[in-house]
Amino acid sequence: MDHRREFEHLVRDQLGATAAAQVLWSAPRLICIAGDFTRYDVHAVREHRRSIDLVRYRLFGSDLLGLETLASVSSGTQAPRRARRQAGARTAADIQGASMADLATAVDEALRGLGDGVSRVERKQYRAYQRLRNFACVCPPQRSKLLVYLKVDPKRVDLAPGFTRDVSGLGHHGTGDLEVQLRTTRDVERAQDLFRASYAAG
Known part of the structure; x- marks a missing residue:
């Protein structure tokens, strides 16, 4: 509203006086x-x-x-x-x-904050985080959870139903055999050690 006059001038210059007169400010x-x-x-x-x-x-x-x-x-x-x-x-x-x-933003900040050498690459089906190679892949948010795939050996993890899953024999987008299911920012904090392990392996 502080720039109403400037906006109307811009509309008039780009679209004409008739369009500028039809701008509603309600x-x-x-x-x-x-x-x-x-x-x-x-x-x-x-x-x-x-x-x-x-x-x-x-x-x-x-x-x-x-x-x-x-x-x-x-x-x-x-x-x-x-x-x-x-x-x-x-x-x-x-x-x-x-x-x-908000959850996706928290995951992004957690993964990029693991070290100076982390780069983020947008793929068609997922977002990859890498050093020399991918160490984490984040799929687009689902209705109630966010899936992250890590390069961590599932056999060395105490798998928790509803949180971590071995997907080494299953097809999925991205790289990594450990699936982490995140539903809240508290889950992101819970997954920090797994993020660090995958980062160290990458």
């Missing part, structure tokens, strides 16, 4: 688009109490773009009753999606 929204955001960005947006969206993009090949909303905050203005009902119906899914995004 419910302005800011949309931030970037390759990635940190958990602190998401927290800051939720604390701001304004209409702001954080949208992350991913490129698949040379001509396909995927968008994912990490955070969406609405201002205190009253929405129409039907819109409020629809928003209420989406609340649980939005919270769950946000928690999975």
Whole structure:
């Protein structure tokens, strides 16, 4: 709202005076688009109490773009009753999606924080973390969990049902014979020793 005049001038220059005259200012929204955001960005947006969206993009090949909303905050203005009902119906899914995004960010920070030589590579089906070779592969978040595959010998791990699994004889995306299932940030802390072991082996 502080830059209303500049915005209207930009619309007029790009789309013409008619389009500029049709801009509605009753419910302005800011949309931030970037390759990635940190958990602190998401927290800051939720604390701001304004209409702001954080949208992350991913490129698949040379001509396909995927968008994912990490955070969406609405201002205190009253929405129409039907819109409020629809928003209420989406609340649980939005919270769950946000928690999975936060979980993915926590895993990313944990794996990249293992050492200075860690690089992250985006693959079509997963995200790889490597030194000289891949030591961890993270698949896109599922509805309630995040799967990480590590280069750790499952026979040397006390497997815990619902947390770690031997997938050496099973097909899956990424490299590594140990599957780690993460559902909360507490699981990320629990998996730190496994992350370090895989990093050391990589």
